[in-house]
Amino acid sequence: MLKFIDWDKEGKYKLFVLGAILVVSVLLVVWVNIYYGIDIVYSHFFYIPIIIAGAWYHRKAVWVAALLGMFHIIAGYVLNGVIVSSTLIRSAMFIIIAFVVGVISEEKDKFYDELKISEVKLQQQYSGLEGQHKDLMQKEDELSVLFEAAQLVNSTFNIRQVLESVVDLAQKVVGFDAGGIQLFDRDTREAVYQAIYNYSPDQIANLKHCQPFRDLLENFDKDLIIESVEGRFTCSLLSKIEMAVPMIINSDIYGVWFVENHTGDHFATDRKKILVTLASLTSSAVKNAWLYERTMFVATVDQLTGLYNRQYFDHVLEMEKEKARLIQAPLSLIMVDVNRLKYINDTFGHEMGDHILKESAALLKRSVRKGELVFRYGGDEMVIILADSNYRETSKVVKRIKANIQAWNLANIDKNVFLHLSIGWCTAKKADSLEKLVAAADEEMYRDKAEYYKSHGLTRETKGPR
Structure with a gap:
């Protein structure tokens, strides 16, 4: 009969509470009857534990009501010597109330259980949707990155x-x-x-x-x-x-x-x-x-010397000239010519002539600062663009070139081949055109070449190691 009671800690606690309520109710009735002379039917207090049992044990609370009803009938018979109808009716009411309260409580618990199940399902669905949303956002980020990467790789050659x-x-x-x-x-x-x-x-x-x-x-x-x-x-x-x-x-x-x-x-x-x-x-x-x-x-690069070519020179010079005009900065050119290249080609062969051109190009690149460009202007002529460089700064570069020429000749003195470069330079004025700038540097270079030939007693047709 008491199988419906869970004999765990909570079940024992509930049973103890029901028993305590029942005992307290009976003692309260006895105390009121004795000390106050008020005739109270003790069985009325049985409704309290019956209702509580219905809330806890649902329809199984009928067993509690039946026990209390039997107790009420036996107690009435002992006290009155007969079983009165009111006692039977009250006992039946115990069972009916226990059943009704139990049904209501059971339906209420079922309703709450269904609500909890629905809540769990909704939570699971929400978690699933949240996970799907997170996955979609992640996929969107991934596609965005791939799209950005695709745009990037197609937008630059750097x-x-x-x-x-x-x-x-x-x-x-x-x-x-x-x-x-x-x-x-x-x-x-x-x-x-x-x-x-x-x-x-x-x-x-x-x-x-x-x-x-x-x-x-x-x-x-x-x-x-x-x-x-x-x-x-x-x-x-x-x-x-x-x-x-x-x-x-x-x-x-x-x-x-x-x-x-x-x-x-x-x-x-x-x-x-x-x-x-x-x-x-x-x-x-x-x-x-x-x-x-x-x-x-x-x-843009001359294949023999590794210097930038004439076409690229024209392009860079135009840009540097415009930049110099905008920021009011000086712009200088250094024109360089390899002396007696024809003599070297005729005497030692074109392979040696190519070697001299390569060595001249390397020497010029060593003589300038990082970011300053050297070009092959054509044939045996080369040119250096010095942005934001005035006449004094340009002359320092020329001195470095001449010092490097001397060092090269000393290092190669046993080869009976000498490197001679004619050099001319010019710093642009505000109103100078590109043509004037190049022409002025070229004129200075040819003047230096003429002095070289004159100082060595040579003409362009003269043969000899010098």
């Missing part, structure tokens, strides 16, 4: 800018702790470009000396993703590399993405796919940039 921008984009999406890109020279296998994230300046400087990537990637037979590379590097700087993605151009490895993950969690598959896609986009951008650089090199 390799360094492409690498740095793509590394920044990849870090935002993939979320690696450190890493970057290295590009290799196809012949020397040395790193020629690199864009690094979250490495110290010393680490970046040392990274070029840690070049195991290309050999490692070739050993992996050009897999798209190389994982578990830890321990494969002799360079301790790269000991935390978790994943490497080769950059392949025309079936050859030109570079590598490498990423570190210090948290210990491996990258998800979708993150790896993004890295592979970015590597592919970067490879295409690098290929285009290299083709552009090669085209620009052929179009």
Whole structure:
């Protein structure tokens, strides 16, 4: 009969409360009857534990009501000697009230349980929708990054800018702790470009000396993703590399993405796919940039001397002249001519003549500061553009050139070949045209050439080592 009671801690507590209420009710009735002479039917207080039992045990509270009803009938018979109808009716009321309260309480609990189940389902649906929304937002971010990367690689031919921008984009999406890109020279296998994230300046400087990537990637037979590379590097700087993605151009490895993950969690598959896609986009951008650089090199650089050519000189001079006009800065030109180049070609051969031209070009490049450009103007003539350089500063450059000529001749004195350069220079005035600037420098150069021939007793047709 008492199987419906859970005999755990809470069940015992409820049973104790019911018993206590019942005992207190009976004692209260007895106390009122004795001390106050008020005739109270004790059974009226049975409704309290019956209602509580109905709330706790639902329809099973009928058993509690039945027990109390039996107690009420027996007590009435003992006290009155007969079983009166009111006692039976009251006992029946106990059972009816217990049943009604139990049904109501049971339905109420069912309703609340259904509400809880609905709440849990709604919470699960909300969590699912929230997860889907998060995934969609993540996919949107990934697509946005890939779109931005695609726009970037198609908008510039600057390799360094492409690498740095793509590394920044990849870090935002993939979320690696450190890493970057290295590009290799196809012949020397040395790193020629690199864009690094979250490495110290010393680490970046040392990274070029840690070049195991290309050999490692070739050993992996050009897999798209190389994982578990830890321990494969002799360079301790790269000991935390978790994943490497080769950059392949025309079936050859030109570079590598490498990423570190210090948290210990491996990258998800979708993150790896993004890295592979970015590597592919970067490879295409690098290929285009290299083709552009090669085209620009052929179009602007003299193939023999490595100096910029005449066409590029005209373009740069126009820009520098306009810049000088806008900022009211001086602009100087130095014209240089290789003396007696025809004699060298006729006497020692064109190979030696080409060598002298190359040495002259290298000497001029050593004589100027970084950012100052040297051009092959045509034949045996070369020209230097010195932006924001006045006459005094230009004369210092000329002195360096002459000092380097003397040093070269001393170093090559045993070869019976001497390097002589005629030099003329001019600093532009505000109203000077480009033609006047070039003509003035050219005139000074020919004056210097004439003095050279005169001082050595030579004419242009004269043969001899001088």
